[in-house]
Amino acid sequence: MSDLPKFVKVHEEGPREGFQIEPGPIASARKVEFIEALAETGLKQIDCVSFVNAQKVPGMADAEEVIRAVRRKPGVRYTGLFLNTRGLLRALETPADIVGAIRVTASETFCIKNTGMNHEQTLAEQRRYLEIYREHKVPVEWGYVMTAFGCNYEGFISTDRVCLMVQQLLETAAEAEVSLQGIYLCDTVGWGTPLAMERAIGAVRERWPDLPLALHLHDTRGTGLANAYAALRLGIAQFDATCAGLGGCPFAGHKGAAGNICTEDLVFMCHEMGIETGIDLEKLIACAHLAEEIVGHPLPGKVQRAGSLAHFREKLGASA
Amino acid sequence: MSDLPKFVKVHEEGPREGFQIEPGPIASARKVEFIEALAETGLKQIDCVSFVNAQKVPGMADAEEVIRAVRRKPGVRYTGLFLNTRGLLRALETPADIVGAIRVTASETFCIKNTGMNHEQTLAEQRRYLEIYREHKVPVEWGYVMTAFGCNYEGFISTDRVCLMVQQLLETAAEAEVSLQGIYLCDTVGWGTPLAMERAIGAVRERWPDLPLALHLHDTRGTGLANAYAALRLGIAQFDATCAGLGGCPFAGHKGAAGNICTEDLVFMCHEMGIETGIDLEKLIACAHLAEEIVGHPLPGKVQRAGSLAHFREKLGASA
Numbered sequence: 122m123s124d125l126p127k128f129v130k131v132h133e134e135g136p137r138e139g140f141q142i143e144p145g146p147i148a149s150a151r152k153v154e155f156i157e158a159l160a161e162t163g164l165k166q167i168d169c170v171s172f173v174n175a176q177k178v179p180g181m182a183d184a185e186e187v188i189r190a191v192r193r194k195p196g197v198r199y200t201g202l203f204l205n206t207r208g209l210l211r212a213l214e215t216p217a218d219i220v221g222a223i224r225v226t227a228s229e230t231f232c233i234k235n236t237g238m239n240h241e242q243t244l245a246e247q248r249r250y251l252e253i254y255r256e257h258k259v260p261v262e263w264g265y266v267m268t269a270f271g272c273n274y275e276g277f278i279s280t281d282r283v284c285l286m287v288q289q290l291l292e293t294a295a296e297a298e299v300s301l302q303g304i305y306l307c308d309t310v311g312w313g314t315p316l317a318m319e320r321a322i323g324a325v326r327e328r329w330p331d332l333p334l335a336l337h338l339h340d341t342r343g344t345g346l347a348n349a350y351a352a353l354r355l356g357i358a359q360f361d362a363t364c365a366g367l368g369g370c371p372f373a374g375h376k377g378a379a380g381n382i383c384t385e386d387l388v389f390m391c392h393e394m395g396i397e398t399g400i401d402l403e404k405l406i407a408c409a410h411l412a413e414e415i416v417g418h419p420l421p422g423k424v425q426r427a428g429s430l431a432h433f434r435e436k437l438g439a440s441a
Numbered sequence: 442m443s444d445l446p447k448f449v450k451v452h453e454e455g456p457r458e459g460f461q462i463e464p465g466p467i468a469s470a471r472k473v474e475f476i477e478a479l480a481e482t483g484l485k486q487i488d489c490v491s492f493v494n495a496q497k498v499p500g501m502a503d504a505e506e507v508i509r510a511v512r513r514k515p516g517v518r519y520t521g522l523f524l525n526t527r528g529l530l531r532a533l534e535t536p537a538d539i540v541g542a543i544r545v546t547a548s549e550t551f552c553i554k555n556t557g558m559n560h561e562q563t564l565a566e567q568r569r570y571l572e573i574y575r576e577h578k579v580p581v582e583w584g585y586v587m588t589a590f591g592c593n594y595e596g597f598i599s600t601d602r603v604c605l606m607v608q609q610l611l612e613t614a615a616e617a618e619v620s621l622q623g624i625y626l627c628d629t630v631g632w633g634t635p636l637a638m639e640r641a642i643g644a645v646r647e648r649w650p651d652l653p654l655a656l657h658l659h660d661t662r663g664t665g666l667a668n669a670y671a672a673l674r675l676g677i678a679q680f681d682a683t684c685a686g687l688g689g690c691p692f693a694g695h696k697g698a699a700g701n702i703c704t705e706d707l708v709f710m711c712h713e714m715g716i717e718t719g720i721d722l723e724k725l726i727a728c729a730h731l732a733e734e735i736v737g738h739p740l741p742g743k744v745q746r747a748g749s750l751a752h753f754r755e756k757l758g759a760s761a
Binding site: 125271273274275276311312314315316317340341342343344346347349350351379383386389390393394395421422423424427429430433434437 | 445591593594595596631632634635636637660661662663664666667669670671699703706709710713714715741742743744747749750753754757
């Protein structure tokens with residue numbers, strides 16, 4: 122009937138996605154408090170900060186301070202994002218768990234508008250990255266296909282194009298004698314539908330049946346968890362998500378409306394379908410409440426408002 | 442790969458679900474304005490009001506006034522909810538399109554707490570309803586199984602129990618020489634998951650392969666559209682929904698958080714997967730904005746904030 126995985130890995134991106142988009146200043150101590158609370162839920166990877174230009178992203182000016190202040194729980198990785206060599210070198214000076222990645226964008230128009238580089242230049246940049254990773258002994262894990270399901274400039278992305286991106290990522294890694302753990306397909310700007318997930322995953326699977334795939338989804342138009350479910354049915358077992366849907370905002374006109382899928386909603390759906398995540402949903406819901414308190418406005422997550430089904434089950438005992 | 446339907450019918454429940462839950466008084470004229478705007482979108486059935494006790498539901502005290510004031514568009518049904526004979530008789534005095542239904546609740550505990558009647562009494566009540574419908578020449582269309590996927594008192598509902606409910610609805614109708622159009626499975630209190638949809642729909646299908654099924658879903662814990670997608674894959678082609686997610690509210694602690702699935706998000710997902718609905722999504726998004734303006738606070742729908750993909754496609758021309 123389906124290939125639902127037995128265990129799903131969830132990478133938490135809330136601190137980075139959320140705090141970089143919030144307009145008001147948030148005390149570094151509160152960011153640290155949130156990251157430490159997330160680490161107690163069973164999440165094994167938390168993206169904490171961005172090592173980006175503080176002029177452009179004021180919310181990340183305290184990246185070093187935050188990542189240095191976090192009390193580290195063994196077995197948890199505290200990662201940081203970097204978008205250029207300068208950022209990587211900054212990150213390497215901190216206790217952040219630096220994970221190397223290579224990235225291409227399926228929509229070349231989006232790539233040019235977003236980074237100023239065309240596709241060929243982007244590939245060359247990834248080769249340079251792989252050299253820097255080797256030089257600094259940074260482990261390289263996943264390749265990323267951005268805008269894998271569509272973009273506002275080029276519309277839908279064909280599965281042929283997605284497969285070409287996957288091929289080039291694998292080849293680029295192989296040239297550098299790096300073996301990628303797998304490929305992330307990213308719905309960068311919210312064009313994905315469940316059917317689009319099935320088509321893209323199906324096309325990549327047909328060519329690389331054993332290549333692990335993971336998804337980075339945004340809930341821009343409400344289909345986020347439906348997209349995740351379509352992928353779960355095909356055995357996809359790794360997702361990025363943000364606690365409380367951080368990065369999004371329920372207020373009309375707010376730029377952050379297009380947040381990531383919500384971690385606790387995804388975890389709830391998985392658990393209720395018998396899929397383990399290693400995450401304590403109640404603790405995660407408490408983190409979502411903390412996130413709302415810290416940002417000072419409602420966040421889009423649903424389970425944090427409705428609550429899980431655990432307390433009903435407790436009352437019911439074994440009968441539920 | 443799947444049995445996605447070619448066309449999906451959506452019944453709009455926003456005016457009734459939304460306006461009965463809002464704390465502040467809403468002018469009758471604004472309710473009428475909203476209903477008339479919805480009728481211009483291509484929606485063919487709009488649940489407008491509840492004929493319930495005005496003391497208990499002050500937001501519906503103007504039910505008669507609203508339903509009488511609506512300028513009716515040919516081909517659109519303007520329905521009203523009634524929960525007892527008194528309400529039905531009130532409804533029959535108005536221009537509302539009165540549609541008969543019979544309802545049972547899979548969770549007997551929920552039924553007793555909610556209606557004061559046990560299951561046998563509920564079945565007897567449905568027989569009385571069928572007599573009243575006949576007497577007043579009210580067409581009977583669908584049978585409803587409430588709490589079909591779980592409830593806070595009894596936990597998960599077994600598919601055997603769901604099938605028993607369906608059987609009793611069909612038998613009760615048949616005794617009254619009424620042929621039901623089909624059965625609505627209702628996730629009344631938000632226990633549904635995509636897998637639960639597949640199991641319940643599968644079990645009912647196995648016994649009644651040709652019986653049309655429809656879904657009434659709430660997005661209590663974020664899985665609403667994922668549940669709808671699981672059902673679409675099995676060919677389910679009729680859903681209730683509320684414009685902008687009316688009935689829900691993004692504010693923490695608001696009782697209305699557990700709103701229905703959002704009409705324009707559902708329509709967006711259908712259209713993007715090649716499923717027709719006969720609904721103009723842009724007009725529907727305008728209705729969602731109107732709904733937010735009328736209730737005076739943000740509503741949970743996502744597409745109304747992010748916008749559809751139509752204007753991107755227009756720029757792209759035929760290439761998208």
